[in-house]
Amino acid sequence: MRAFQILIDGFAISALYALGATGFTLIFGVSGVLNLSHGAIMVAAAVAAWAAASVLNVGTYAGALIGVGVALLTAFATYFAVVKPIQDSRRIPNEEKEIFVLTGTLLWGIMIQELIAYFFTNNAKTVLPIVEGVVEILGVRTPKNEIFTAIVCCLVIALLWLLVNRTRTGKAVLAASMNPRGVTLLGLELTNIYIVVWGIYGILAGIAGVLLGMFLGVSSYSVGPLTASAFSIVVLGGLGSVSGSLIAAFVVGYLETLTAYLVSPAYRTIPALLLLVFVMYIRPQGLLGRR
Amino acid sequence: MSSFFTSRLFFISLALVVVAATLPLYVSGYVLGLLTVAFYFGVFAMAWDLLFGFAGEVNFGPTFLIGVGAYTAGILNAQFGWSVYLCIVLGALASVIAGLVLALPALRVRGPYFGLTTLVAVLMLQNFIVVFADLTGGEIGLTIPDVITINAGANYWIALGFMTISAAILYGLSQSPIGLVLQASGQDPVQAGALGFNIVKHKLAAFIVSAFFSGLSGALLVFYFGTASVGTVVDVAVGVNVIVSAVLGGRRTVLGAALGAIFLIVAGEFLRPTGELATFIVSAVALLVVLFFPGGFLGAALSREARS
Numbered sequence: 377m378r379a380f381q382i383l384i385d386g387f388a389i390s391a392l393y394a395l396g397a398t399g400f401t402l403i404f405g406v407s408g409v410l411n412l413s414h415g416a417i418m419v420a421a422a423v424a425a426w427a428a429a430s431v432l433n434v435g436t437y438a439g440a441l442i443g444v445g446v447a448l449l450t451a452f453a454t455y456f457a458v459v460k461p462i463q464d465s466r467r468i469p470n471e472e473k474e475i476f477v478l479t480g481t482l483l484w485g486i487m488i489q490e491l492i493a494y495f496f497t498n499n500a501k502t503v504l505p506i507v508e509g510v511v512e513i514l515g516v517r518t519p520k521n522e523i524f525t526a527i528v529c530c531l532v533i534a535l536l537w538l539l540v541n542r543t544r545t546g547k548a549v550l551a552a553s554m555n556p557r558g559v560t561l562l563g564l565e566l567t568n569i570y571i572v573v574w575g576i577y578g579i580l581a582g583i584a585g586v587l588l589g590m591f592l593g594v595s596s597y598s599v600g601p602l603t604a605s606a607f608s609i610v611v612l613g614g615l616g617s618v619s620g621s622l623i624a625a626f627v628v629g630y631l632e633t634l635t636a637y638l639v640s641p642a643y644r645t646i647p648a649l650l651l652l653v654f655v656m657y658i659r660p661q662g663l664l665g666r667r
Numbered sequence: 668m669s670s671f672f673t674s675r676l677f678f679i680s681l682a683l684v685v686v687a688a689t690l691p692l693y694v695s696g697y698v699l700g701l702l703t704v705a706f707y708f709g710v711f712a713m714a715w716d717l718l719f720g721f722a723g724e725v726n727f728g729p730t731f732l733i734g735v736g737a738y739t740a741g742i743l744n745a746q747f748g749w750s751v752y753l754c755i756v757l758g759a760l761a762s763v764i765a766g767l768v769l770a771l772p773a774l775r776v777r778g779p780y781f782g783l784t785t786l787v788a789v790l791m792l793q794n795f796i797v798v799f800a801d802l803t804g805g806e807i808g809l810t811i812p813d814v815i816t817i818n819a820g821a822n823y824w825i826a827l828g829f830m831t832i833s834a835a836i837l838y839g840l841s842q843s844p845i846g847l848v849l850q851a852s853g854q855d856p857v858q859a860g861a862l863g864f865n866i867v868k869h870k871l872a873a874f875i876v877s878a879f880f881s882g883l884s885g886a887l888l889v890f891y892f893g894t895a896s897v898g899t900v901v902d903v904a905v906g907v908n909v910i911v912s913a914v915l916g917g918r919r920t921v922l923g924a925a926l927g928a929i930f931l932i933v934a935g936e937f938l939r940p941t942g943e944l945a946t947f948i949v950s951a952v953a954l955l956v957v958l959f960f961p962g963g964f965l966g967a968a969l970s971r972e973a974r975s
Contacts, residue, residue, distance in 0.1 A: 483954040490944065490947035
């Protein structure tokens with residue numbers, strides 16, 4: 377009974393983590409950017425969906441769409457206002473661009489977080505779920521919303537896989553992650569590929585944010601923890617490896633759920649952190665890292 | 668090194684310190700209190716700059732070192748009643764041990780991987796403090812019975828003196844041969860090692876020095892505040908402020924980091940009337956500096972001087 381409960385709850389939260397981390401790792405794989413405004417973009421999506429559905433009364437579907445749209449716009453704004461200027465800057469030495477992108481996106485994330493807190497307060501917001509009610513699975517009362525979350529996450533990740541492996545654009549993205557210079561030699565504009573990747577990232581982060589808003593609720597305080605969890609999942613899986621991130625998301629998701637159910641919710645994040653430190657020591661490149 | 672004592676930077680710094688030392692004669696206790704905190708923060712930022720700017724280690728967890736020093740000193744004083752000065756020294760020593768713990772992964776992993784390890788260290792410390800609430804005061808914080816002094820002027824002078832001495836030591840170290848070796852090993856460890864320098868030894872030294880000053884400053888800050896809490900010395904947001912200070916003032920300048928910290932804290936106070944937008948404005952200014960003056964305040968000033 378309790379085992380099933382852990383299995384079901386763990387699956388939903390893991391799928392959500394996986395979706396959030398996939399976009400993050402995709403950007404790193406293709407352009408070497410660690411986007412520390414990740415949590416802020418997810419929260420922006422959730423808060424936009426909440427505001428549209430609960431304040432403007434546009435309905436849950438339109439609200440969710442607006443949330444994803446806001447995430448897409450914020451992702452593009454992040455790329456054009458922060459990441460691209462740093463990458464193109466001649467005054468920043470190449471070997472220091474990484475830390476500048478980290479600092480820049482971190483500050484950008486704080487700006488988004490503060491704006492959200494200013495206009496929508498710090499209170500936790502729960503987005504109206506698209507499907508309501510509960511069903512009983514294997515003797516566990518499960519909100520339909522939780523199943524919906526898991527299904528959407530898996531579908532989106534499957535779609536992403538098809539996009540990357542089966543379409544021309546996707547193959548260009550994949551090629552850019554393997555060898556950026558080779559791609560430009562084949563006559564593809566690297567900037568266009570980056571724009572596509574940031575677009576994909578925005579949509580993924582948006583969906584993850586809106587689903588998180590429906591499932592657990594968000595507030596502007598969630599920004600830091602969300603970024604940190606995506607960062608640790610991605611490093612655990614191996615930076616730039618999408619399949620590694622998926623595995624790591626399920627490891628972290630289940631570890632957290634197990635701890636919360638069997639030990640105490642207060643210790644929820646500790647085993648995952650310990651595991652992370654352990655993996656860093658014995659396998660610094662992460663589970664499926666390439667380096 | 669001798670050229671430094673005749674350089675313009677030396678005279679400007681000296682003049683600034685002299686002017687700062689006379690402040691208690693004519694400004695209010697409120698301003699002094701603000702600057703006292705800013706000076707301790709300046710030491711955090713300088714210690715961070717030694718690790719990042721010179722050793723090239725992306726340390727996302729300056730508050731791990733600060734927090735260990737601050738809490739060790741606080742706990743020893745509050746729970747065991749040891750004397751203030753002993754607690755401060757032991758706090759700094761505990762922080763050095765924490766620095767060695769942090770240095771172990773740094774010798775194995777680099778870049779973002781090390782960055783994450785340091786971030787995890789902060790989160791672990793935060794969890795530890797919350798879980799062992801009996802010892803640490805938990806989320807509410809630890810009330811500390813003793814203070815160094817309650818005189819605002821004396822506190823201000825202690826902080827200013829401490830920052831000046833720390834700045835002199837850290838700056839001197841950064842300009843010494845050790846600093847050059849650190850810089851070389853930060854930029855290209857393989858080549859620096861091939862030239863015959865012991866990178867491991869130098870990096871460990873950088874971690875120890877950085878941790879010592881972070882911990883000492885953290886312990887002093889705790890005895891100034893009379894309380895140690897996660898929000899003031901451990902939270903990731905505090906660490907972000909330390910990093911932003913160093914980048915804002917100019918990385919690899921050490922002294923710039925202190926300027927950045929003072930700017931950040933004073934600006935935050937000036938913007939208090941704007942309410943919740945204060946953090947937004949400070950972050951936006953910092954982002955603009957990062958984008959348009961990547962060298963920071965001091966970096967921009969120094970490069971202009973070098974050009975003319």
